[in-house]
Amino acid sequence: MASLPPIDLPAGASGEGAFDVPATDADSAVLFDYLLRLGDDSLILGQRLGEWCGHAPGVEVDLSLSNMALDLVGQATHFLGRAGEVEGKGRDGDALAFRRDVLDFRNCWLVEQPNGDFAQTMARQFLFSTWQKMLFDRLTGSADDFIASVAAKAVKEVAYHEELAAEWVIRLGDGTDESRRRMVDGLDWMWRFVPELFEMDEIATKAAACGAGVDVTAFREDYDRKIRAVLAEATLEAPADQRPILGGRRGHHSEHLGHLLAVMQFLQRTYPDATW
Amino acid sequence: MSGDWPLWEVFVRAKGGMSHRHVGSVHAPDAEIALRHARDTYTRRQEGVSLWVVASAQIVASDPSDDEAMFDPAADKVYRHPTFYNIPDDVKHI
Numbered sequence: 001m002a003s004l005p006p007i008d009l010p011a012g013a014s015g016e017g018a019f020d021v022p023a024t025d026a027d028s029a030v031l032f033d034y035l036l037r038l039g040d041d042s043l044i045l046g047q048r049l050g051e052w053c054g055h056a057p058g059v060e061v062d063l064s065l066s067n068m069a070l071d072l073v074g075q076a077t078h079f080l081g082r083a084g085e086v087e088g089k090g091r092d093g094d095a096l097a098f099r100r101d102v103l104d105f106r107n108c109w110l111v112e113q114p115n116g117d118f119a120q121t122m123a124r125q126f127l128f129s130t131w132q133k134m135l136f137d138r139l140t141g142s143a144d145d146f147i148a149s150v151a152a153k154a155v156k157e158v159a160y161h162e163e164l165a166a167e168w169v170i171r172l173g174d175g176t177d178e179s180r181r182r183m184v185d186g187l188d189w190m191w192r193f194v195p196e197l198f199e200m201d202e203i204a205t206k207a208a209a210c211g212a213g214v215d216v217t218a219f220r221e222d223y224d225r226k227i228r229a230v231l232a233e234a235t236l237e238a239p240a241d242q243r244p245i246l247g248g249r250r251g252h253h254s255e256h257l258g259h260l261l262a263v264m265q266f267l268q269r270t271y272p273d274a275t276w
Numbered sequence: 277m278s279g280d281w282p283l284w285e286v287f288v289r290a291k292g293g294m295s296h297r298h299v300g301s302v303h304a305p306d307a308e309i310a311l312r313h314a315r316d317t318y319t320r321r322q323e324g325v326s327l328w329v330v331a332s333a334q335i336v337a338s339d340p341s342d343d344e345a346m347f348d349p350a351a352d353k354v355y356r357h358p359t360f361y362n363i364p365d366d367v368k369h370i
Contacts, residue, residue, distance in 0.1 A: 060302050060313035067316050164312055
């Protein structure tokens with residue numbers, strides 16, 4: 001019976017207490033992690049929206065949600081494909097999407113939250129797309145040509161996501177007693193995950209310093225103003241601030257992400273390299 | 277849910293210079309959402325550059341039982357067709 005293959009450690013690595021071997025090039029390690037964050041946000045939210053396919057309140061809404069899902073998966077394909085190149089270990093976008101474990105995902109907590117009802121899904125979309133639009137607007141000026149070009153294409157897609165989600169927040173908030181109650185509950189669920197979007201940890205700070213990334217704190221006020229303007233139109237109060245939940249960027253996730261990955265990764269895990 | 281929403285007729289302009297053509301309908305709670313539903317349903321594959329939506333209830337349609345009086349009288353007015361003129365070859369879209 002064959003034994004397990006030997007694990008080759010790079011010089012200087014202890015081989016203890018690390019999930020991944022340390023990257024040799026500090027700059028490319030930062031860029032790799034930053035690309036994973038961008039790609040994983042889009043990938044996980046795309047998968048979440050895809051869960052609505054066939055279950056939305058109407059065929060038109062089904063298409064709206066699926067279209068957004070496809071936009072996001074397209075963005076993820078670009079970002080994760082590039083991440084694989086930067087990493088330089090032979091992993092492509094599919095390998096990163098389908099054969100990475102939950103602790104290695106770098107998406108924020110907001111996008112992995114469950115769909116709940118339509119109002120909860122739209123509350124999540126509104127809070128995320130408003131942020132992603134502002135982020136991509138600024139990433140079009142990234143010093144990294146690849147990130148800049150993907151952002152330039154994606155910002156138009158995300159502008160539509162933001163508008164559509166805001167329209168639904170307004171209609172459900174300023175709708176019937178039931179739709180209002182559901183939107184209030186949806187916003188309550190998602191609100192505690194907003195601060196993470198504006199967290200500048202070591203990787204984010206380094207990425208911004210080298211010009212590839214941006215300082216997200218620079219548009220926090222714009223974001224708050226935009227969110228409150230839409231909520232006012234929806235005749236809703238912003239939820240009370242709750243204890244922020246942080247850590248997605250470092251691989252700490254809610255239990256929901258594992259379940260999402262189990263569904264998303266099943267096929268490639270069970271039948272590696274399957275094509276059809 | 278969408279069964280409770282009113283119906284809207286959708287018109288798409290395929291490209292500049294062409295007229296809007298009726299392509300189908302969508303359910304939506306109001307005009308703004310109808311436009312977005314039309315975008316998401318009928319222009320996913322670059323079908324158009326401009327969209328109109330019109331509340332189906334606002335369309336005034338001819339009554340099929342009036343067909344004879346409405347349309348049959350035109351049947352023998354062949355002289356109304358511009359087929360008695362020679363059209364230059366380089367004139368398009370006639």
